[in-house]
Amino acid sequence: MRDPITVTILGSGAAVPTPKRNTSAQVLSVNQVPYLIDCGEGTQTQMMRFGVKQSRITAIFISHHHGDHILGLYGMLSSYNLSNRTKPLHIYAPSEVHRFFVLQKDFFGEVFNYDIVFHPISFKGVKEIYEDKRIRVTSLPLKHKVGCCGFLFEEKEKEPNINKDAIETYELSISDIKRIKDGEDHILEDGRVIPNAKLVTQAQVPRKYVYCTDTAPVIDKYDVVKGVDLLYHEATFDCKQNLLAKKTGHSTSVQASEIAKSVDAKRLLIGHFSSRYKEVSPLVAEAKELFPNVEAVKDGGVYTIE
Amino acid sequence: MRDPITVTILGSGAAVPTPKRNTSAQVLSVNQVPYLIDCGEGTQTQMMRFGVKQSRITAIFISHHHGDHILGLYGMLSSYNLSNRTKPLHIYAPSEVHRFFVLQKDFFGEVFNYDIVFHPISFKGVKEIYEDKRIRVTSLPLKHKVGCCGFLFEEKEKEPNINKDAIETYELSISDIKRIKDGEDHILEDGRVIPNAKLVTQAQVPRKYVYCTDTAPVIDKYDVVKGVDLLYHEATFDCKQNLLAKKTGHSTSVQASEIAKSVDAKRLLIGHFSSRYKEVSPLVAEAKELFPNVEAVKDGGVYTIE
Numbered sequence: 001m002r003d004p005i006t007v008t009i010l011g012s013g014a015a016v017p018t019p020k021r022n023t024s025a026q027v028l029s030v031n032q033v034p035y036l037i038d039c040g041e042g043t044q045t046q047m048m049r050f051g052v053k054q055s056r057i058t059a060i061f062i063s064h065h066h067g068d069h070i071l072g073l074y075g076m077l078s079s080y081n082l083s084n085r086t087k088p089l090h091i092y093a094p095s096e097v098h099r100f101f102v103l104q105k106d107f108f109g110e111v112f113n114y115d116i117v118f119h120p121i122s123f124k125g126v127k128e129i130y131e132d133k134r135i136r137v138t139s140l141p142l143k144h145k146v147g148c149c150g151f152l153f154e155e156k157e158k159e160p161n162i163n164k165d166a167i168e169t170y171e172l173s174i175s176d177i178k179r180i181k182d183g184e185d186h187i188l189e190d191g192r193v194i195p196n197a198k199l200v201t202q203a204q205v206p207r208k209y210v211y212c213t214d215t216a217p218v219i220d221k222y223d224v225v226k227g228v229d230l231l232y233h234e235a236t237f238d239c240k241q242n243l244l245a246k247k248t249g250h251s252t253s254v255q256a257s258e259i260a261k262s263v264d265a266k267r268l269l270i271g272h273f274s275s276r277y278k279e280v281s282p283l284v285a286e287a288k289e290l291f292p293n294v295e296a297v298k299d300g301g302v303y304t305i306e
Numbered sequence: 307m308r309d310p311i312t313v314t315i316l317g318s319g320a321a322v323p324t325p326k327r328n329t330s331a332q333v334l335s336v337n338q339v340p341y342l343i344d345c346g347e348g349t350q351t352q353m354m355r356f357g358v359k360q361s362r363i364t365a366i367f368i369s370h371h372h373g374d375h376i377l378g379l380y381g382m383l384s385s386y387n388l389s390n391r392t393k394p395l396h397i398y399a400p401s402e403v404h405r406f407f408v409l410q411k412d413f414f415g416e417v418f419n420y421d422i423v424f425h426p427i428s429f430k431g432v433k434e435i436y437e438d439k440r441i442r443v444t445s446l447p448l449k450h451k452v453g454c455c456g457f458l459f460e461e462k463e464k465e466p467n468i469n470k471d472a473i474e475t476y477e478l479s480i481s482d483i484k485r486i487k488d489g490e491d492h493i494l495e496d497g498r499v500i501p502n503a504k505l506v507t508q509a510q511v512p513r514k515y516v517y518c519t520d521t522a523p524v525i526d527k528y529d530v531v532k533g534v535d536l537l538y539h540e541a542t543f544d545c546k547q548n549l550l551a552k553k554t555g556h557s558t559s560v561q562a563s564e565i566a567k568s569v570d571a572k573r574l575l576i577g578h579f580s581s582r583y584k585e586v587s588p589l590v591a592e593a594k595e596l597f598p599n600v601e602a603v604k605d606g607g608v609y610t611i612e
Contacts, residue, residue, distance in 0.1 A: 016385045019354040023381075041381040042348035048325040067414055071381045075329075075347040078373055079322045103409050108373055 003031035005155070005207055005305040007232065009297045010046035012271040014236050014250075015068045017041070021299055023068035024272060026232070027052050028153055028209060030134050036060045037151065037211050043072035044079055050300050055085065059130060061137065062093035063213060064148035070097055074104045081112050088115035092129050092137070094147050095120040123147040126222055131156075140222050142215035144249035150212035152224055158203035166199045207305045210265075213272045216246065217255035220262035229305045231265040232297070234272035238283050257287035257294060268294040269303055309337035311461070311513055311611040313538065315603045316352035318577040320542050320556075321374045323347070328605055329374035330578060332538070333358050334459055334515060336440045342366045343457065343517050349378035350385055356606050361391065365436060367443065368399035369519060370454035376403055380410045387418050394421035398435050398443070400453050401426040429453040432528055437462075446528050448521035450555035456518035458530055464509035472505045513611045516571075519578045522552065523561035526568035534571045535611045538603070541576035544589050563593035563600060574600040575609055 006029045013021030023040025027047070034057050036043070047054045054076075063069055073091075080089070091097070098118040105112070121129055123141045130137035133156070140150040159181045166172065170186060180186055186194040210225050213234035219225055235253035237245045245252050251259075253270055260268035268291055273280050280296045287294045297303065312335045319327030329346025333353070342349070342363050353360050360382075369375055379397075386395070397403070404424040411418070427435055429447045436443035439462070446456040465487045472478065476492060486492055492500040516531050519540035525531055541559035543551045551558050557565075559576050566574035574597055579586050586602045593600045603609065 016388050017351050017354070017381075019351075022351065041378065042351055045323050045325075045328065045348055048323070067381060067384055071377075072347065075323075075373060075377045082322050100413055103413060107371075107406055107409060 002204060005030050005209065007209065007230065007269070007303045007305075008050055008052060009271065009299055009301045009303070010043055010050065010052075011038075011040045012273065012297045012299050012301075013068075014272050014274045015066075016275040018275045021273065021275075022046055023071070024063075024213065025069075025072065026211070027057075028211075030153075030155065033134060035135075035137075035153070038063055038069045038213075039071075039073040039076060040068050041071040041075075044076040046299065050302075055080075055083075055087075058087060058089060059132075059137075060089065060091045060093075061130075061151050061211075062091065062097050063142070063150065063211070064144060064146055065094055065096035065100060066146065066214070069214075070100060073097070074101065077101070077112070077116060078108075078110060080114065081110065085114045088117060090117045090119060090130075092119045092121055092139075094123070094149070096147075121149050123149065126224055138224055140210070140212070140219055140225065142212065143218045144214045144216070148214055148249075150210060150215065150219060152222075152228070153209040153211070155206035155208070157206050160200035160202050162200055163198075166194075170194065170199075209305060212259075214250060216249055217251045217259045220259050222263075225263045225265075228263060228265045230267050230269065230303065231260055231263065232269045232271060233259055235270035235283055235287065235296075236272050236274050238277070239286050253283035253287040254290065257289070257291035260287075260291045260294065265291075266293070269297050270294060271297040308510060311336050311515065313515065313536065313575070313609045313611075314356055314358060315577065315605055315607045315609070316349055316356065316358075317344075317346045318579065318603045318605050318607075319374075320578050320580045321372075322581040324581045326605060327579065327581075328352055329377070330369075330519065331375075331378065332517070333363075334517075336459075336461065339440060341441075341443075341459070344369055344375045344519075345377075345379040345382060346374050347377040347381075350382040352605065356608075361386075361389075361393075364393060364395060365438075365443075366395065366397045366399070367436075367457050367517075368397065368403050369448070369456065369517070370450060370452055371400055371402035371406060372452065372520070375520075376406060379403070380407065383407070383418070383422060384414075384416060386420065387416065391420045394423060396423045396425060396436075398425045398427055398445075400429070400455070402453075427455050429455065432530055444530055446516070446518070446525055446531065448518065449524045450520045450522070454520055454555075456516060456521065456525060458528075458534070459515040459517070461512035461514070463512050466506035466508050468506055469504075472500075476500065476505075515611060518565075520556055522555055523557045523565045526565050528569075531569045531571075534569060536573050536575065536609065537566050537569065537571040538575045538577060539565055540578035541589055541593065541602075542578050542580050544583070545592050559589035559593040560596065563595070563597035566597045566600065571597075572599070575603050576600060577603040 010025035011022030025043040233256040236250035239254040316331035317328030331349040539562040542556035545560040
């Protein structure tokens with residue numbers, strides 16, 4: 001059974017929260033390890049409400065320094081501190097987010113008893129910014145009123161599995177196995193060649209998730225997002241608000257569907273809805289015409305990459 | 307029927323929020339006009355959840371500049387701005403709260419399209435800081451790690467009502483009525499004196515509410531709180547944590563009950579519970595021994611002054 005990858009939505013609204021939608025935040029969970037993306041006001045409470053294991057988070061990714069994406073950060077870091085966290089925390093964010101943290105830390109005169117390491121992200125081109133044994137994260141510069149990045153989360157490619165039968169039949173040594181995993185054929189003492197494909201089972205194709213807000217529709221220019229399994233794209237407005245979207249550096253749901261189609265996404269989630277929409281089903285309907293596999297996220301919703 | 311006065315609890319937890327308790331905030335509602343007191347992270351969302359008419363708020367009272375009492379302020383003010391508020395907003399708070407607002411406003415470069423007027427409160431003695439046609443608010447310096455004030459909210463004394471019968475019987479003029487409302491007797495043309503008490507029905511006694519957190523138990527030194535109808539007093543700890551309470555500038559639930567008894571409060575609400583307590587019923591039980599009319603508040607709870 002393959003490790004599950006899920007996205008838990010903590011906030012699916014735009015700048016102003018509504019009774020149903022908090023401001024932006026979500027958790028990508030890879031094999032039950034949570035990665036936090038953006039941190040609007042109330043994110044720590046949303047995590048408790050939706051069962052996210054907060055203390056396990058060691059990496060946070062922030063798209064940009066607007067309030068609806070960062071006003072929950074200080075309170076969360078402070079709660080970690082008061083809860084005697086010792087594990088370091090790494091934050092990948094535009095440098096302005098660091099500046100905002102320092103302003104608040106200095107104001108409160110708080111001494112943090114765990115390491116908070118800010119890693120500034122660049123708005124110039126696609127950059128790999130993070131990797132651990134499970135995933136690799138790439139920043140994708142977006143087009144908004146201030147410097148802003150989307151993020152591509154990619155599962156790491158796994159080595160092929162050597163077939164157990166092959167190990168026994170050919171009495172493979174550890175160095176044989178290493179060579180075969182690297183793709184080589186196996187040559188027997190009598191000179192016979194056993195093709196690599198007969199010795200291994202290829203690991204499953206790594207899965208990809210893209211988080212993309214706040215932005216005009218631009219990420220189809222990045223080759224790395226092609227064929228993404230799950231694309232979260234903002235859809236702040238409906239298609240009648242095209243000009244407003246352009247003016248404010250946002251997208252309509254139709255533009256989100258165009259992007260999904262253009263990058264050959266397998267599935268599209270839309271969110272970051274303006275508080276003017278009490279019902280977002282019209283936005284979904286508009287997007288569906290071009291890209292049928294689309295869904296509006298809701299706070300507390302959990303979306304799985306199959 | 308008398309106008310209702312209610313307190314709606316938005317956050318009843320101490321520094322770290324829990325799944326059930328947000329950080330400090332509450333709304334006092336006098337004749338359906340809401341006054342916000344403190345503004346922990348997520349206060350704007352709590353107000354939506356618990357049906358507070360946010361847009362009607364024109365006066366906010368902040369006790370002190372610790373994060374769990376102010377981290378929700380900027381987001382709320384910003385949401386008002388994005389929702390095209392024009393009505394001015396008055397904030398009665400220690401000057402540090404203003405400084406924190408300015409830091410954030412400068413950081414975000416936000417231009418507010420409505421007036422936000424900060425009124426600094428003093429930590430030296432009891433001061434009347436606010437009045438409108440319904441209430442009068444007095445700040446009560448507390449004893450915490452930083453400058454902090456509690457607040458006494460007093461309904462204004464109403465004029466007595468002239469009895470309708472008297473108006474008809476004695477053909478009272480407007481100037482007669484004014485004199486009688488000021489307490490004078492009425493003298494008829496033939497010299498007979500009609501005593502004031504026969505002409506008027508006294509208005510009901512004004513009600514009082516006191517909000518008191520974060521603090522060591524000190525407010526019994528203020529005469530103005532004597533006989534308060536409803537006292538909200540912090541009870542961060544149980545009585546075994548007496549030393550910790552003293553060290554951190556907080557109170558135990560027993561100390562809250564001592565204060566309630568000492569000031570002759572009619573009813574006591576306790577809150578601002580440390581996140582260590584999953585259940586606060588032991589804290590209530592401890593307080594009840596000395597002061598039976600005590601209750602632990604909960605988020606979303608509405609408490610009425612009868």
